[in-house]
Amino acid sequence: MTILANILIITFIAIGVLFIIVTAIGLYRLPDLYTRAHAASKSATLGVMCILLGVFFHFWLIEDHFNARILLGILFIFITGPVGGHIMSRSSYIAGVKPWKGTVHDDLKEEIERMKKEQGIQ
Numbered sequence: 001m002t003i004l005a006n007i008l009i010i011t012f013i014a015i016g017v018l019f020i021i022v023t024a025i026g027l028y029r030l031p032d033l034y035t036r037a038h039a040a041s042k043s044a045t046l047g048v049m050c051i052l053l054g055v056f057f058h059f060w061l062i063e064d065h066f067n068a069r070i071l072l073g074i075l076f077i078f079i080t081g082p083v084g085g086h087i088m089s090r091s092s093y094i095a096g097v098k099p100w101k102g103t104v105h106d107d108l109k110e111e112i113e114r115m116k117k118e119q120g121i122q
Contacts, residue, residue, distance in 0.1 A: 005061035012054035019047030032100035034089050041085025048081075049074050 026039025056070040093099075093108055 009054045009058045016047045016050030019043045037085045037089045045081030
């Protein structure tokens with residue numbers, strides 16, 4: 001049982017580290033704020049969640065201590081990580097940060113223009 005538990009723990013932590021490495025590469029290599037925010041919010045969330053799952057399984061299977069706070073932390077990160085990235089990207093767009101020149105389609109442009117017309121902002 002201990003060997004299987006250790007394999008499970010190591011697997012989750014290794015997957016989490018892999019996602020964190022993908023996040024770091026994405027933050028370094030991607031061209032603009034919006035693609036970097038996507039990399040940071042999605043893959044970093046998955047990375048931290050997998051690492052916390054590995055920690056949870058360690059305490060539950062090895063130390064024989066069920067810790068519900070770790071599960072609540074995983075739930076909190078699952079909810080707040082992508083939402084925070086979305087809010088920061090949207091507010092940056094509204095503030096005037098231009099997308100990368102290679103961006104093919106801008107879905108938010110028409111919506112922002114419609115909102116400005118409704119509010120009477122030029």
